[in-house]
Amino acid sequence: MIVQDVIHILEEIAPLSYSEDFDNTGLLVGDSKAKITGILVTLDTLEAVVDEAIANRCNLVVSFHPIIFSGLKKITGKTYVARVVQKAIKNDIHIFAIHTALDNAWNGVNAMICKKLDLKNRTILLPQKGTIKKLVTYVPKEDALTVRNALFEAGAGDIGNYSNCSFSSEGVGSFKGNDASNPVKGRKGETHFEEETQLGVTFESHKQSIILKALRKTHPYEExxxxxxxxxxxxxxxxxxxxxxxxxxxxxxxxxxxxKDSMQTDCVRHSHTTGKLITKVAVLGGSGSFAIDAAKAAGADAFVTADLKYHDFFKAESSILLADIGHYESEQFTKDLLHDALTKKITNFAVVLSQTNTNPISYS
Incomplete structure (x- = not known):
């Protein structure tokens, strides 16, 4: 197995195409074609984590947070980021980060929080825009069923709780091939009219390449x-x-x-209580102040997140309970999610759960 094989497995959970624009996800250090001896799963990639990978003979670190976030102009060992990259390169350690791709995934970071809090009937708080696309193609009538089924098999036609969704209409298409053409229907140099089916299907944007591959493979036309x-x-x-x-x-x-007990945190900073019962809860792992208004609009009685600033708590306006459980604490179970997903798919070598505590904050 090579690094790219592991990346494919991780992208089944959280396609990198859904990462936020500001983020730096994917393979940050190393070679995607390198053979793997073992995988270490961690929340953050620090020097101690690289040492842990070396000790466990793991040459791939799968990290939630990216160690390289902004531009790295010098690798001289003067910063903790540069020292990690130096040590990784020196010891042939590959580093992959999944971060906001997993934040945006249905079974990702926030699903883990919901699981820990035993929240039911979960829905997305802030749906990502532009992730649904529509394909329209034109197929000879007798081939329409074959092409449609191939598109379904590739993942097209899924809408919410429904699959194999499509729409078709009948019409007549025309075309004329030049001297270099090899038409399946009609003759080159002559305008041909063909009874065709216009076929339309929707799909999630990360499936586009595989859907187009299925289309080209099963469609009878040269073009x-x-x-x-x-x-x-x-x-x-x-x-x-x-x-x-x-x-x-x-x-x-x-x-x-x-x-506090469920999320295993030493401190919960929260806004003033409202006197209401808590039934509906919004959650967002990591820094979530930008979603306070969305949580209120969703009718949540409480919003669980991290990194709230002084003035953020005023936004509660006695209508919602804002609870800051800490950045690390809100994402600490993410590495368990990644470890479980990888161990289910990989059995021929070690997938190790990091034992290094990477929380940079201490409480006294």
Whole structure:
């Protein structure tokens, strides 16, 4: 198995195409074609983590956070980032980061928080825009079923809780091949009219290449005519944050204690209590102040996130309970998610869960 094989597995959970524009995900250090001896899964890639990888004979580190975030102009060992990169290169350690791709995934960071809090009926808090596309193509009538089924097999036609969705209409297409053409229908140099089916299917944007491959493989024409457009429809499975509900409402005091225990945090900073029962909860792992208004608009009684500043708490406006559990604490179970996903797919060598505590914050 090579590094790229592991990347394919990780992209089944969280396609990198759904990473935020500001992020730096993917293979940060190393060679995608290199053979793997072992995988170390971590939240952050620090020097101690690279040492841990070496000790466990793991030459691939799968990290949630990217160690290289902004431009790295010099690798002289004067910063903790440069020292990590130096040590990784020196010891042939490859580093892959998944970060906001997993933040936006349906079974990613926020799904883990919902699981820890036992929240039911989860939905996306902030759906990512532009992730649903539509393919329209034109196929001879007798080949329409074959092409349609191939597109379904490649992942097209999935809408929410439905699959194999398509629309077709009948018409007549025309074309004339030049001297270099090799038409399946008609003769070169002559205008041909063919009864065709116009076939339309929607798909998630990360599936585009495999869907076009299926189209070209099964379409009978030498030149395949098709159109792809981006739709405004909301993708129910891709986006930042989640909203879920308790089966039984909790008082704010009981909720805060439950939150502290469930998320294994030493401190919960929160806005003033509102006097309401907590039933509907919005969650967003990592820095989530930008989603306060979305949580309120979703009708959440509480919003669990991290990195809230002084003035952010004023935005509660006595209508929602804002709870800051800490950045590390909100994402600490992410490495368990990645470890479990990889161990289910890989059995021929070690997938090691890092034991290094990478939390840079201490409480006294």
């Amino acid at each position: 395949v005519a098709y159109e792809i457009t981006t739709l405004e429809n909301t993708n129910q499975k891709i986006g930042m944050g989640m909203v879920g509900s308790f089966e039984t409402a909790k008082s704010e005091t009981a909720f805060l204690k439950f939150l």
